Amino acid sequence: MSDNLLEIRGLQVAFDGFRALDGVDLTVGAGELRFLIGPNGAGKTTLIDVITGLTRPTAGSVRFGGQELVGRREHQIVRLGVGRTFQTSVVFEELTVLENLDLAASFRRPLWSLLRSRRGVPETVDKALETTGLTALAGSRAGVLSHGQRQWLEIGMLIAQEPRLLLLDEPVAGMAQDERARTGELLTQVARDHTVIVVEHDMEFLRRYASQVTVLHEGRVLTEGSVEQVRADPRVQEIYLGRAREGAEDAVR
Amino acid sequence: MTAFQDSQPAIEAPPPDPAAPAPAEPSVTGGPSVTGGPSVTGGPGRRARLAGPAAFAAVAVVMLVVMPLALEPFRLGLLAKYLCYAIVALGIGLAWGKGGMLTLGQGVFFGLGGYAMGMYLKLHDAGGDLPDFMVWSGVEKLPALWGPFGNPAFALAMVVVLPVVMALLLGALVFRQRVRGAYFAILTQALAAALVILLVGQQGLTGGTNGLTNFFDFFGQDLAADSTQRGLYLVVALVLGVLYLAAWQLVRSRFGRLLVAVRDGEDRVRFLGYDPATVKTLTFAISAGMAGIAGALFVPVVGIISPALLGVVPSLELVVAVAVGGRYALAGAVLGAVVMGYAKTYFSEELPEAWLYLQGALFILVMTLAPKGLAGVAAALRHVRTSRRAAA
Amino acid sequence: MEGVLNQLPIGLSIGAVLLLIALGLTFTFGQMGVINMAHGEFIMAGAYTTYLLQGVGFLVALPAAFVVAGLMGLVLEWVLIRRFYGRPLDTLLLTWGVSLILQQLARDLFGAPNVQVLSPEWLRGGIGILPYNRLFIMALAVLSVVAIWAYQHRTAQGRRMRAVMQNRRLAATSGINTGRVDRLTFFIGSGLAGVAGVALTLIGPVGPALGTYYIVDAFLVVVAGGLGRLRGAVLAALGLGLLNSYAEFWTNASLAKVMVFVVIIGFLQLRPQGLFVLRTRALT
Numbered sequence: 001m002s003d004n005l006l007e008i009r010g011l012q013v014a015f016d017g018f019r020a021l022d023g024v025d026l027t028v029g030a031g032e033l034r035f036l037i038g039p040n041g042a043g044k045t046t047l048i049d050v051i052t053g054l055t056r057p058t059a060g061s062v063r064f065g066g067q068e069l070v071g072r073r074e075h076q077i078v079r080l081g082v083g084r085t086f087q088t089s090v091v092f093e094e095l096t097v098l099e100n101l102d103l104a105a106s107f108r109r110p111l112w113s114l115l116r117s118r119r120g121v122p123e124t125v126d127k128a129l130e131t132t133g134l135t136a137l138a139g140s141r142a143g144v145l146s147h148g149q150r151q152w153l154e155i156g157m158l159i160a161q162e163p164r165l166l167l168l169d170e171p172v173a174g175m176a177q178d179e180r181a182r183t184g185e186l187l188t189q190v191a192r193d194h195t196v197i198v199v200e201h202d203m204e205f206l207r208r209y210a211s212q213v214t215v216l217h218e219g220r221v222l223t224e225g226s227v228e229q230v231r232a233d234p235r236v237q238e239i240y241l242g243r244a245r246e247g248a249e250d251a252v253r
Numbered sequence: 254m255t256a257f258q259d260s261q262p263a264i265e266a267p268p269p270d271p272a273a274p275a276p277a278e279p280s281v282t283g284g285p286s287v288t289g290g291p292s293v294t295g296g297p298g299r300r301a302r303l304a305g306p307a308a309f310a311a312v313a314v315v316m317l318v319v320m321p322l323a324l325e326p327f328r329l330g331l332l333a334k335y336l337c338y339a340i341v342a343l344g345i346g347l348a349w350g351k352g353g354m355l356t357l358g359q360g361v362f363f364g365l366g367g368y369a370m371g372m373y374l375k376l377h378d379a380g381g382d383l384p385d386f387m388v389w390s391g392v393e394k395l396p397a398l399w400g401p402f403g404n405p406a407f408a409l410a411m412v413v414v415l416p417v418v419m420a421l422l423l424g425a426l427v428f429r430q431r432v433r434g435a436y437f438a439i440l441t442q443a444l445a446a447a448l449v450i451l452l453v454g455q456q457g458l459t460g461g462t463n464g465l466t467n468f469f470d471f472f473g474q475d476l477a478a479d480s481t482q483r484g485l486y487l488v489v490a491l492v493l494g495v496l497y498l499a500a501w502q503l504v505r506s507r508f509g510r511l512l513v514a515v516r517d518g519e520d521r522v523r524f525l526g527y528d529p530a531t532v533k534t535l536t537f538a539i540s541a542g543m544a545g546i547a548g549a550l551f552v553p554v555v556g557i558i559s560p561a562l563l564g565v566v567p568s569l570e571l572v573v574a575v576a577v578g579g580r581y582a583l584a585g586a587v588l589g590a591v592v593m594g595y596a597k598t599y600f601s602e603e604l605p606e607a608w609l610y611l612q613g614a615l616f617i618l619v620m621t622l623a624p625k626g627l628a629g630v631a632a633a634l635r636h637v638r639t640s641r642r643a644a645a
Numbered sequence: 646m647e648g649v650l651n652q653l654p655i656g657l658s659i660g661a662v663l664l665l666i667a668l669g670l671t672f673t674f675g676q677m678g679v680i681n682m683a684h685g686e687f688i689m690a691g692a693y694t695t696y697l698l699q700g701v702g703f704l705v706a707l708p709a710a711f712v713v714a715g716l717m718g719l720v721l722e723w724v725l726i727r728r729f730y731g732r733p734l735d736t737l738l739l740t741w742g743v744s745l746i747l748q749q750l751a752r753d754l755f756g757a758p759n760v761q762v763l764s765p766e767w768l769r770g771g772i773g774i775l776p777y778n779r780l781f782i783m784a785l786a787v788l789s790v791v792a793i794w795a796y797q798h799r800t801a802q803g804r805r806m807r808a809v810m811q812n813r814r815l816a817a818t819s820g821i822n823t824g825r826v827d828r829l830t831f832f833i834g835s836g837l838a839g840v841a842g843v844a845l846t847l848i849g850p851v852g853p854a855l856g857t858y859y860i861v862d863a864f865l866v867v868v869a870g871g872l873g874r875l876r877g878a879v880l881a882a883l884g885l886g887l888l889n890s891y892a893e894f895w896t897n898a899s900l901a902k903v904m905v906f907v908v909i910i911g912f913l914q915l916r917p918q919g920l921f922v923l924r925t926r927a928l929t
Contacts, residue, residue, distance in 0.1 A: 052524065078526035090521040092514045099510050106507055107526035111535070114507040161526065355734045426910055430917035435680045435733045439864040443909070446861045447902035454899020565861065569741055576738055609749035616742030620735050621728065 011060035038216035093143030148179035335594030344540030346586030353516030358441030360563035366545030371465035373408030420541030424534030464559025579628025660886020661786035669834025685856020691842025718835020871919025
C-alpha cells in the first residue's frame with residue numbers, strides 16, 4: 001500500500017446523456033492540501049458529490065484508504081472519515097453554535113447514549129471552537145451568524161468529527177476580503193494535520209494558499225501540478241480565456 | 254426542488270420551548286466562559302431554570318388533586334378523555350413539531366392500542382363465552398386472532414407492541430427511501446383510511462361500525478362505578494405526566510437536538526454521519542407507542558373503541574389540535590388537545606350546526622394568524638412583557 | 646371469467662375518475678407545493694352543479710361544473726393559499742379547514758342525505774360488457790389528458806406553466822408572472838375536479854362527503870405517479886383504479902384498501918419518487 005489516501009480511477013457520471021465526469025483519475029496523498037479548479041461545468045462539485053456518495057457514478061472507482069466508496073450511503077462514507085462542506089453553508093439555525101459542533105462530534109456515539117442529556121463539552125468541540133475562533137459565540141443560535149461565521153462553523157463541525165479527508169466546496173464564495181483572509185488562515189491551520197481537498201473559483205485565494213492544483217475541464221483532468229506549473233500551462237490559459245473573458249487575466253497571471 | 258420539502262421554518266425560527274423547565278443548554282445565559290462546562294448558570298438563568306419545574310408541579314397538583322375534588326364524575330370523565338387525546342397530541346408534537354414528520358394517521362396507532370385493550374375486556378366480560386357482538390353476527394367459534402388477548406399481560410403488551418412495530422415497519426420502509434414531507438403525510442392518511450375500511454368490513458372480528466363496546470369490568474373494578482372512573486382519571490393523568498417528562502427529556506437530550514437537526518436539514522445531517530431514517534423511524538415509533546397507550550386508556554374511560562374514533566378525520570383533528578396549541582412546544586400540543594376537546598364538546602352540544610364552520614374557520618385563522626399556536630402567542634406576550642420590563 | 650372481464654370497465658372508469666382528480670392535484674402540488682385537501686370538495690361542487698342543471702342538459706353540466714369548481718379553486722388560491730407557499734404542511738391543514746366548511750355548506754344548501762342525478766337517456770345501456778356511462782367517463786378522461794397535454798406543449802401559457810413547475814425562481818426572473826400562472830393552474834386543476842364530479846354522478850349518488858371518498862386515493866396517484874408528471878398520473882391512476890377494483894373482486898372490499906396501501910409502499914421501495922421524476926441537479 002502506498003500512502004495515497006484517495007485514489008479515483010476512470011470516474012464517469014452522466015446526467016441524462018450529459019457527461020458531467022468523463023473518465024477522471026485523481027490521486028491525493030495523505031496530508032496533502034489539494035486545490036481543484038476549473039471553469040463552470042468542469043465537474044468539480046460533481047466529483048465531490050461522487051466521493052461523498054451524493055451522486056452515483058456510471059463507471060469508475062473511488063478508493064479511500066484502500067476501501068471502495070462507490071455504492072456506500074452518505075452517512076457510511078462520513079463514518080469512514082470523509083467530511084464535506086457545501087457551497088451554500090447549511091448549519092442548524094435552531095441550535096446553538098456549541099450544539100451544532102457537539103452534534104457533529106457525537107456521530108460515533110451509539111444512538112441510545114444520545115438520549116442522555118449532554119454533560120460538559122467534548123474536547124474535540126472545545127478544540128474546534130478554538131480553531132475557528134467561535135468560542136465567544138458558542139452559546140448563540142447559529143441562525144444569527146454571519147455568512148463567514150457560518151462557513152467557519154461548518155468547517156469547525158468537520159474538524160470536530162476528526163475526519164481523515166476534508167472536502168471544502170468553495171469555502172470563500174461570497175465572502176468579504178477580511179473573511180477570506182481569516183478563512184485562508186483557518187485552512188492553512190486545518191491542512192497542517194488533515195488531508196484537504198478544496199474546490200475554489202477564487203484565483204486570488206488560490207495563489208495565496210494553494211500548493212498542489214488539479215485542473216478539471218469538461219469532466220476530465222486537464223493537468224496537475226504546482227500553482228506555477230499550472231498557471232504556465234497554455235491549455236489552462238486557453239480554457240480560462242475561451243470560457244470567461246473577464247477574470248481570465250487574473251486566472252493565468 | 255423545494256416543492257415538497259417540509260414546511261419547517263428555515264427563516265422563521267420557532268420560539269424556545271416554553272414547556273422546557275430548564276434552559277436546555279446552560280450556555281445561553283453564559284458569557285465567554287461557556288465552553289468551560291455545564292456549570293454556567295447565573296442569576297437570571299436560575300429563575301428560568303426553576304420556572305419550568307415549578308409550572309409542571311403546579312399543573313400536576315391541579316390535575317391530580319384539585320380536579321378530582323372539584324369536578325363531578327361526568328365532567329371528570331370528559332377531562333380524562335381529553336387527557337387521552339393529549340397523550341396522542343404529545344406524540345404528534347414530538348414527531349411533527351420536533352421531527353417535522355406530519356403524521357395524519359395517529360388514529361391507526363390509537364386504534365391498535367384501543368382494540369388490543371377492548372379485546373381483552375370483551376373476553377374478560379364474556380368469561381369463556383363468545384363476546385356478545387360475535388353472537389349477534391353469527392360467529393360460532395372464537396377467531397384465532399382473539400385467543401391470546403384473553404391474557405391480560407399479552408393484551409397490555411400488545412397495546413404498545415402493535416403500534417410500535419407497525420410504525421417501525423412503515424418508518425423503515427418509507428424514511429429509508431427518503432419519502433418525506435407531504436408524501437409521508439399522504440401515506441399515513443391513506444393508512445388511516447384503509448384501516449377504517451378494514452375494521453368496518455370485518456364485522457364478526459371487530460364489531461364493524463359499532464366497534465367494541467359494552468364493557469363492565471376493568472381488572473376487577475366495576476366500570477360503572479364513580480370510584481373506578483375517578484381512579485381511571487388519575488391513571489390517565491399520571492401516565493400523561495410521566496410520558497410528558499419522558500418526551501421532555503428526549504427533546505433536551507442530544508437525540509432531541511439531532512431530531513431538530515433532521516427536521517431542519519435532513520440532508521445535512523446525513524453528511525454528519527447520522528442516518529436520518531433511523532432517527533425519524535425511532536421518533537415515529539415513540540409517537541405511535543404513545544398513541545397506542547392513549548387508545549388503551551381511552552377504552553375503559555369512554556367505554557368504546559370504534560372505527561369512527563380513529564379514521565382520517567379524528568387523526569386530522571388531533572393534528573389540528575396540536576397546531577392550535579402550538580406544535581413547537583410539547584406543552585402547546587397537550588394544551589391544544591384539551592382546549593379543542595372542550596371546544597368540540599361544548600359547541601357540538603350548544604350549536605351543532607355551527608361547529609363544523611367554527612372548526613374550519615379556526616384552522617384557517619390559526620394557520621394564517623398564529624402558525625405557532627397558543628404557545629407561540631404566549632411566548633410572544635411573554636417576550637413583550639420582559640422587553641417592556643427591561644426598558645423600564 | 647365473465648366476472649373478471651366485467652371488472653375491467655369498472656376499474657378503468659374508476660381510474661379515469663381518479664385521473665381527472667389527480668391531474669389537478671399533481672399540478673398544484675408539483676408547481677406550487679400545495680396539498681389542497683379541499684380539492685375533494687371541488688368534485689362535490691361539480692356533482693351538485695350537475696344535480697342543479699338536471700333537465701337543462703347533461704352536456705351543459707360539463708363546462709358549467711368546470712367553471713364553478715375552477716372559480717372556487719381560483720378564489721381559494723387568491724384569498725388563502727398564495728400566502729402559504731413554501732409551507733406545504735400548513736397548507737394541508739388550512740385547506741382541510743376549508744374542506745370542512747364547504748362540506749357543511751353543502752349540507753345546509755342541499756341537505757345531508759344523498760341525492761340522485763338521473764343519467765341522460767343516451768348514456769343508459771351499453772355494448773356487451775361496456776356500459777355507455779363508463780365508456781363516457783373514460784372518454785372524458787382521455788379528452789382531458791389530450792387537452793392538458795396540448796395546453797402545456799402548444800400554448801404559450803402552458804409553456805409558462807411548465808417553466809414555473811421546473812424552476813420557479815428562474816421563471817420569475819425571466820419575466821413570467823408566476824402569480825398569474827399559479828392562479829391559472831389552480832383554475833384548471835380545480836375545474837378538472839369539477840368534471841370528475843360530473844362523471845361521478847353517472848355511477849353513484851351525490852352527497853356532501855362525496856369528495857372524501859376519492860381524495861385519499863387521488864393523493865396516492867400523485868405519490869405513485871411522480872410530482873407534476875402527466876404520464877405518471879395517467880399510468881398511476883389507471884393502475885390504482887384497476888388494482889382497487891380487482892382487489893375488491895378477488896378478496897373483499899374491506900381488504901382491498903389495505904392491499905392497495907401495501908402495493909404502494911412496495912412500489913415506493915422501487916421508485917421512491919414515483920414513476921417519473923422531474924430531474925434537477927440541485928441538492929434537494
